[in-house]
Amino acid sequence: MTFRFYLPTQVFFGKGVLNEYGDFLGRLGRRSLVVTGRQSAVTSGALADFEVLAKRLGLSWVVFNEVPANPTLETVAKAVDLARQERVDLVIGIGGGSPLDTAKAVALLVPNRAAAARLYEADLPEPPLPLVAVPTTAGTGSEVTQHAVFTLPAREIKKGFSDDRCFPLAAWVDPRYTYSLPLAITIDTALDTLTHAMEGYLSRRSTPLSDTLALEAVRLFAGQKEALLAGNLLPATRRDLMYASTLGGMVIAQTRTTILHTMGYPLTYSHDIPHGRANGYLLAAYLEFIQPAEPVKVNNLLEALGMASLEDVQGLIRQLLPPLGKFPERELERMADLAATNTSSLTWTARQATSEDLLNMLRRSLG
Template sequence: MNFSFYMPARVYFGENCIRENREALKGLGQKALVVTGRHAAKAVGALDDVTAALEANGQAYVLFDQVTPNPTMDLVYRGAEIARQEACDFVICIGGGSPMDSGKAIALLAGEDLPPERLFTGPYTGRVLPIAAVPTTAGTGSEVTKASIITNDAAKTKSSINYEGIFAAVSFCDGRYTQTLKHATTVDTVVDALSHAVEGFLNVHASPLTDLLAGESIRRICAALPAVAADTLTLKDRENLLYASTLAGMVIANTGTTAVHAMGYELTYFKETPHGRANGYLLPALFHFYEEKQEKKLNQCLSYLGMETTEEFQVQMEQLLGRPEYRLTAEEIRTYAEIAIQAGNIKNCSTAPDKEDLVRMYTRALG
């Protein structure tokens, strides 16, 4: 048995974890750039909790609340410029995937002057501002990953900064911050977390430890799916989902994602499909791909899901997400497959698909 597992983020989990552990912010710096969207972090109380902790610690802060869904390169370069102008020496990201991704990229760009053509490839020098993360959705897992996903118009997709330097130094996970999510957002983000756990399990880099974490994440998510579908989640349910999302984040921090993410980014870029929903449309097609190639591992995954067949899983996803609002043309499928096959995470599949496999998966899911 040989494997490596790396997880440098310190995680504080539970109700009021920011207030009770505010001293953990003291070692990060003297002045924070607080990166968030315009509304959600304020509405759920997360922003108030963060600023109260900073003020109690005697730390200054500047608010950058301009993050929009699917953040662009222009946005993160603008945020980094503000961080430099204001002499901020650490970053706090509050929100779902978009603020987390933005904050990590801003922390990287504020520390070193990277031209756009090197943003996703490096090399990086290691001059990254320390990062604290406060998730307000149970889905992204970004509070414990080394990835930042940014819209890449030049490549007509979303691209990943994949760099150990952008792991959060400290993360605060409080289920209360997810309580006011709209039902559709809850569904989309839960499916994203499930996708992370499943993709990390059906992965060439999977290890006994990541499999253990992925299995626990899948079981907890599946136990909550009836309440997710019915929109009857309790605070305890939401805490369990946030915990499951964090576990899944630890998994993909070590394995990476796979073809579902590579393919899903095209649905988000071209069709504006929310990220988790795009993954949910494609996951059953990935299962069908694995039926002949990785039957034993797929059956293990299905057992964690409490199911016996891929068809059962497909029905579950359709009940949760509904049928897609669009179908793809043959030309769109070819275009998306051409882009997706170039993504590095394709190689993370325990059996790597080729371009024609991607065409078949897109066709099965959305053709």
């Protein structure tokens, strides 16, 4: 047995970890750029905790709080400009996946003097600025991955970017920062976690170690699915979902995501459906498509989820998410065509999908 598992991020998990283990920051830089959205860092309490820590360590900082739900490279460019103007030597991402992804791009671009618009094709030989992450949602797992996803309006798609140098050096993962999240967002992000774990488990790039983490993430979700259905979000639920999210991030750091994510991106870009929710709507059809190629693994996932069939999975999704109207055939064809252009995602998927296969999955989910 031979496999590779690379995870350079130091993870601190639990209540109050930023205060307890935050001194690590003092060894990374003296002036930081905090990259966040307009609300999450404040309402979660994470920004206040960071400010207390920074004052104690004698650090200075400037805040960039303009990251939207689906950031573009224009957002990245604004943050890069601020970082350069302020001569920062440390980048701190606080928030959900979008602020954390933006922070990764900023850390990489600033020392390389490259324009944000060239992120996907520029030569970036210089090492990035030190980067750390403080997640405030339980979904993306971006705090432990080298991936970032941005919206490209000219191409009407979302596209991932990966560079091993973009792993945060440290992640302070505190479930308390998710306490203020509404139920709908908690469900959406939990489904993002679930699909990370399932796609990673079913990926051609999976390893025995990533499989172990993936199944544990699915079990953690399964243990809290009744709480999500009841809207009973106790601290134990928040803790388990946060832990599952970080495990899911560790999984896709090794495996990346597959066609399920690729099919979901147009729903987010063109129809403003939150990312995790989009994945949820497509999940049962995706598992049904993969099952002939990986029957044992799909059954393992069902067992970990505490379900007997794919129909049970679809039933859970219908209970968790609001009803979704049917999409016109022409739009389904357009989304299938977009998904078919992501050759890497198709390659990593356990069963090779044709354009017609992609269209059929979209039809079963949205038609």
